[in-house]
Amino acid sequence: MHLFRKKCNRRLLMKISALAVLLTWFATMVAANSSAQNLAEIRASLPTESISLREAFKALEKQTNIRFTYVSGDVVKYKQTRTTRRSNNVEAILEDLLTNTDLAYRQVGKTVVIKKKKNVPASDEATEKPVEGVAQSARRGTVRNENGEPVRGATVRVKGTNIVMSTDQNGEFVLKTAGSVPLQVSYLGYQTQELTFSADGQEVLLSPDFGNLDAVTVIAYGTTSKRVSTGSTSSISSEEISRAPVNNALEALQGRIAGLDIGSANGLPGSSPNVRLRGLNSIAADNSPLYIVDGVPYFSESLNMFNGDNGAQSPIAGINPSDIERIDVLKDADATAIYGSRGANGVILITTKKGKAGRTAVNFNAYTGAGKVTNMVEMLSTQEYLELRREAFANSGETPEPTVPDLFEWDQNLDQNWQKKLMGGTAKLTEANASIGGGSESTSFLLTGTLRKETTVQPGDNGYNKGAGMLSVNHNTPDGKFSVSATANYTADFNDAMATDVSQYYNLPPNMPIYNEDGSFYWYNNTQNPYAFLERRHETRNKTLLASGIIRYSPITNLNISTTLGYNHTGLNQIQMYPSTSFNPLQGAGSSSYLGNGSYDSYSIEPQVSYLWDTSWGKLDVLAGATWQQGTREGTYFVGEGFTSDTQLNNINAAVSVRSNGFRYSKYRYQAGFARLTYNWLNKYIVNGTFRRDGSSRFGPDRRVGNFGSVGAAWVFSEEGFLKDKGSFLTFGKLRSSYGVTGNDQISDYGFMDTWSFNTYAYGGIAGLHPTRVANPLYSWETTRKLEFGLETGFLNNRLTLNVNRYYNESDNQLIEQKLSPQTGFSGYRANLPGIVQNRGWEFELTSVNIKNTNFEWNTSANLTIAKNKLVAYPGLESDNINKQYYAIGHPMDIVYGYQFTGVDSQTGVPQFADLSGDGELSQGLDDSYVIGSRSPKFFGGVNNTLRYKNLSLSFLLQFVKQEGEQLNFGYMAPAALGSMVNFDTSVRDRWREANDASDVPRAGVNSNDEAYAAYNTYYRHSDALWGDASYIRLKNVMINYDFTSLLPALKSQRISLYGQGQNLFTITNYDGFDPETKGRVMPPLKYYTVGLRFTY
Structure with a gap:
């Protein structure tokens, strides 16, 4: 709902951002002065x-x-x-x-811990070595925070092994050992403690780490920490993902990651979000990032053979959000170049949850809620609409015939609110997931299951149902030298949608009837009846299986040999049914069905070896590995027509005629070798280099192999003697830079080969063949060069951190369609030409621990991205009559051309436009049009606050986007003219009505011979008059949670809590349509309210 329709411009956003920074700074300074006394x-x-x-x-x-x-x-x-x-x-x-x-x-801190005196080792460094033949005994330890309170869920790892466990509700863990062992104990928001565990009852005290610089950060083929990382990465935890009641985990990233622009395609279940990471890099190839799930490349392209009202299905929805442990986003060359030809658009690493050693724990989480559309457009009432129609006839000098239905035949007092009828319902949402996990120090497991059910705001019983399950098993030998882990994720869903998004019919005449007196659907000429379209079904069934396994062997300390195995299967079956009753009789009768099937199967193997030299002159970490992957994609598309009964539409065999409308088969093979070398001297100077040599079957025989690589360096200047341990206001500072080359092979298979098609007409009863595409053996890689500079800082013991990135990306060797002379027999061919696309921008990430004490915590995180995309070069663009309608040198890649509106003639009411060609005439096409705008945002980001008072916690995320876009009545799908037989929003109340009226809305008309009518249809609805600001600030997510664990001890639960969530709760915008995120005339995102319960036993 648009609570405030204020102008969301740059000045307003900058004021809000400045105020948030000042408030955060003030709170930080107050908190910093409230430290504990001795x-x-x-x-x-x-x-x-x-x-x-x-x-x-x-x-x-x-x-x-x-x-x-x-x-x-x-x-x-x-x-x-x-x-x-x-x-x-x-x-x-x-x-x-x-x-x-x-x-x-x-x-x-402000707590005094009283405990029994114990005989403990004088130093954690004195490690008692296990004695051969001595039986192991169970020893219990306790992890406490700075207030002496037990920390439940802390991760306890035996250093140098794969033995991992979690503390229980009392902060306790049990470890079987015959002697002293080195431990690493970590918990979110606290410094990782390394100690020697040697005595039963030993306690581990964790100290706050406000900046959490030593937290594990997942990178390509390994892990690191923020302190010593040389690349640009961002991450989101499972806790943050769980705050949003979404079906696709990518939607939970909106507004949380700098550089990552995610927008909803529409508000219908199962739709695929639009994802851009640092802009568009390619003119013709796919611009989606590479997805890696548990080390396995994940297929993310839609398998749809045709679309329903919710658009293409996203395979990413096959990864259940509740099964995800964390998501890491890799951006610069240092982080992505090791993925070679697949890293140009960035990489998103998804790590699923794994079992942990300890007693068996059962987790259950369920929530339910309801959703409504975020906004409805205020339309003219029936009387205002009829007044507009009569006025239009009068302006065109016509008298309406008695057969004009809306003026004479339909009920003049009927006031249909088509928006409420078509999308004013209440969507219901329910999800439940459960897991059981645990195990010993050598073997652990995790089994999960999820059920989800959604309905829509549309009339009818459309809905989405999903079931998912995951099994993860980990095993390691007692000496920690050998380990194996396996994970299998399976998801099946059923989406019962409609073939057409009926929300586009929001502007039908308000007095148009839906049914005839006999109950049949009402039709008039070419006017559509959306209630008839409700009978058109679009059913989709998806099945996704992702299986991965890692075998690791460490024959000696610091040497790891491993192999990652992966299998990914995605299958889709869809049917679209058009019963005879859903057709306008004037447009044809009969019934039809469309049947589509698609599948993708991929196998991958990645052996790796790594070794860490830890010497007095620094640490040298070396990694080498190889990749082999094969993927097969298939698809079929059939059309059945002439069904004798609408009840048989789901049976293609009942059709009178069946024809093939498409077939797809392709095989993709990929292999590579890669290496990485990282040198770290005293955690002060770090250098990282990567190299990858790729081979892909998608390119010509002479261009199938490419080399990619990067170099990155970091200087942790806060470790220098002039700053370290000086009690400085600055507690952490790092400068880093990287440069590298990545590639993009996200193109269709066999693009380098010549193709042939059957002739339409047969000769002698035999259909001949004709060439349709010329071969190009030099078909090769697109390459992207990435340069980045970064500054990472921490202040006041890292209570306040600020990261700034400046990046420059340039993509060339673009695969562009080139025109050929007609004498060749081909219209053109695709080849690598020096087309250049540039992306550059600034990214800012701020975190602040405003207040942190025993009873109250307040944390803030914010991110801001200022991005600019530009087409620098496109050889032959001026002579390309098709592509020059979509691209222009010096402008972004997603521009829109339109006419320059100069106002409405105050005497005639006819809209006026600039003659940009200067030839004295206004003409259609590019001669008199110009780039009126781009769909890329100018800047975007989010501000997240998390507060906790004792057992009550609250978090809320504000998302903001500065952008422009098409207004409600822009484009070919908009009404042909003001005054035609469709309703309009209330902005037309200010239209021109008589001479000397000053208005930006033209006069109404009904005849194409009317100058105002013709100008509206041809120019006005394609002009900058209907293109404008689409910026917004949105309360994207709110979650409030109360932990009842301490109040219900009789339940013996480790954790029990009740929570409420809200999604897309309100929006501040100046946009005049349904929603500024989706724009246009599609189903807007829904506003959801949910309540839930979770417990761990």
Whole structure:
């Protein structure tokens, strides 16, 4: 819903951004000044009479801002204690109180942890080696945060092995060991602790890491950390994904990742989002990023042979969002060049969840909710519409005939709200997912299952149903040298949609009837009846299987040999049924069905070997590997006509005639060798180099092999002596840069080969062949050169972090259709020519820990992308009469041509346009048109806030986009003229009506001989008069959650919480159509409200 229709321009967005930064900075400074005091600096006093130790702690809590945490049984036994110091600092008082006890204390922030004295090793560095033949025993450890509270869900890893487990609700873990072992303990938002685990009952204290610079970051063929990374990457966690009640995980990334522009195609279930990562790179090839799921390339192209009202189906929906652990987005050459010819458009790595060692845990999550369209356009009432129609006839000098239905035959008082009828319903959404996982230190597993059901806001019983399951098993030997993991994801869905998006009929006459008196559908001339179209069904069944396995062997320390195996199957079956009752009798009768099937099967193998030299002169990490992949794509398309009964439309064999309307078969083979070398000296100077040699079957025999690579470097200047440990305002600083070359092989198969087709007419009963495409053995790679500079900083102990990226990408050797002389027998052929596409931009990422204490936390993250796309060169464009309608040198790749509107003649009401050619005449085509705009956003981003008060948490995401686009009545699909037999939005109330009227809306008319009517139809609806601002600020997502775990101990649940979610809740925009995200006349995105319950047992 558009609550405020204020102009969303650059100035407004900059003011809002500046205000958010100032508020964040102020909160950070306040929080920074509220750090805990040393106990020796805090004064307190206790009564002289004897009191219990617990009472003494309570008395100290009342006088100070510190809090005591302890195990009750350890403290209550000391019922009589006194201090000889009535008034002193807290440190001295505690030492006096605990003198004759078995207790010790430790200050952690504003909390004092009281615990039993233990005999622990003097140093974590002294590691007791296991003794051969000594039986292992189970030892229990506890992980606590800075307040002494147990941390549940912390990851405990035995360093150098694949043994991983998670802490339970008490922050405890159990490890079987015969001696001391090195551990790595990590938890989101805390510094990773490395220690020696040697004693039963040992505690691990985690310290906050506001910037979380040492958190694991997934990169190509490995992991690193933000601190030492040389590439440009961004990530999103499973927690962030779960905040959005979406079917496609990509939709959860909207507004969260700098450089990643994701927009909805429409608001119908199963639709495929539009994804651009740092702009458009190719003129003719696909511009989608490469998707890698658990190390396996994932097929992301639609298999549709034809589309329904929701457009093409997205195979990415086959990866269930609730099964995803994290998504990492790789952007620059340093991060993507190791993927060679497939990395030009960026890479999106999806890592699914895995089982963890520990006792078996059952997770359940379910939510349900309802959705409505985000906005409806205010239309003319029936009386206003009829007034417009009569006025149009009068302006054209005509008297309407008595047979004009809307003026004489239809009910003059009927006021149909077509928007409410066609998309005013309530969509219902329900999803439930469950998982069970656990295992031992050597073998762990995770089994998940999900069911999802959606309906639409359209009339009828259309809907979407989905079922998904995943099984993951991990096993490693006790010595950690050998491990194997396997994961299988299976998804099946059924989408019962309509063949036509009926929302485009929102502007039918408001007094047009739907049915005749006998209950049949009403038809008039060429006017369509959308209720008849509701009977046209479009059913799609998708099945997706992704299986991956990793075998890893480490014969010696730091040497890893592994092989990744992958299989990806996607299958689609679709049928579109047109019953005879859905056709306008004037346009033909009969019934028909369209049947399509598509499938894709891919196998891949990737052996790798890596070794890490860790010496006094630095760390040298070497990786080498190879890739082999084969994919087969098939598709069939049949049309059946002349069914004797509409009930048989789903049976193609019942058709009188069946014809093939298309067949698709292609095989893709790909192989490569790759290497990476990373040198790290003291975590201060890092250099990274990658190389890949690719071979692809999609290119000509002489051009099938290409070389790609990159070099990246980083300088962590905060590690320099003049900054390190100086208590500086700046706590982290890194400069990095990268340059490299990637490629793009996202083109159709066999494009280099000549093709032939059967002649339409036979000779002697035999149909001959004729050539349709000329062969090109030099058909080769498109290449993209990427240059980037980055600055990463952390302030106030990394409470505030700011990352800035400046990138320059240039793609050349473009595969462009070239014209040939008619004498050759071919209209043209596709070849590599020096066409150049340029993308450059700025990316800003800001995170802030505004407030963080025991009871209250407030975190903010924001991102901003300022991008510019430009076509630099296109040889032969001026002579290409087709492509020059869509491209222009010096402009973005997605431009729109239109006419320059100069106003409405105040005397005649006829719209006027500039004669750009200067020939004295206004003509259709490019001569008198110009580039009126681009569909690419000028800048975009988001601001996310997460707040927690005790057990209550709230998060909300604001998304903003600065863009332009077609307004409601722009384009060929818009009404032919103002005054024709369609309704208009209320903006036409300000139309020209009589001489001397000042208006930007032309006068109405009904006759093509009317000058105003003709100008509207030919020029006005294709002009910049109907092209304008489509910027918006949207409350994209809100989630509120309450954790009941501590209130319901009888349930013995590790976690139980109740939550509510909202998606697309309100929008501030100046756009005049349904929604600025989708623009045009399609079903807008839905606004959802859901409530849910999750628990872990």
